[in-house]
Amino acid sequence: AARGPGAEAPEPGRRVLVTGYDIGNRGGLYADHAVVPATAAWPLPDHVDPAAAVALTNYQLAWILMFHAARGIEPRTVVVYGAAGGVGTALTDVARLHGAEVIALASTREKCDFALGRGAAQAFDYTGGPVSDRVNEATGGRGADLIFDNVAGEGFADNLRMVAPLGMVVSYGLLGGMPDDDLFAAMRGNLDASPAVRCFTMHTYDHMPGPRGEAMERAIGLLADGRIDPAIAARLPLAEAAEAHRLIESREAMGKVVLTP
16 A cells, blocks of 8 residues: 555555465554565566455465475475365365375265365365374375374374375364374384374464575466466455454364454
């Protein structure tokens, strides 16, 4: 809308995206206007849907998870927990764009069907017990090269039973609480695969603007080129922010919840 003294770009009137990561993870973005550093405003193509652009942080995270947290692994098969959510759908899209087959894990049959509609090759409800046998059967006994787990909790170590040779489990959330498994024993239990486990937070990149910026540029490019179509679960006016949070916390939403100032 306007530029302050010394700000040379972007020009007023240009559509931009601002993320919490780029303004020190502070609040203040549930607003009609926000004052931010010029370096935090990512220029967007005019043809991009603003609601879709809101989902770009999910694709930024998905890129970081795939190509930084799990760097060095060329996945044939990727398992995605929470595959019907904002990050889960982004991970599915990014994995498929790079030639991997996705096995989606979700908490209801409806969400499994949603994930299949988004391009997952197979989908399983993980609330009915361990899924490692089903994943191993689906992969002909090989297992998954990458497992992205935002649930953890009881049974986390079951992931180690379905890791392909030299594969990795990336834990980036704890919706189900801390696991109580003997993780090292579980890793030794599938020693033939030499499995790896990585605990991940995007805040590791708070002071690493290079990789974080590259990931955002990649995400914007995918959206601009029409290679991704972010899943939007709901578009709500800013006055209904409480309902947006209820949707997220209830885990009813499939895709991204967007507030519109």
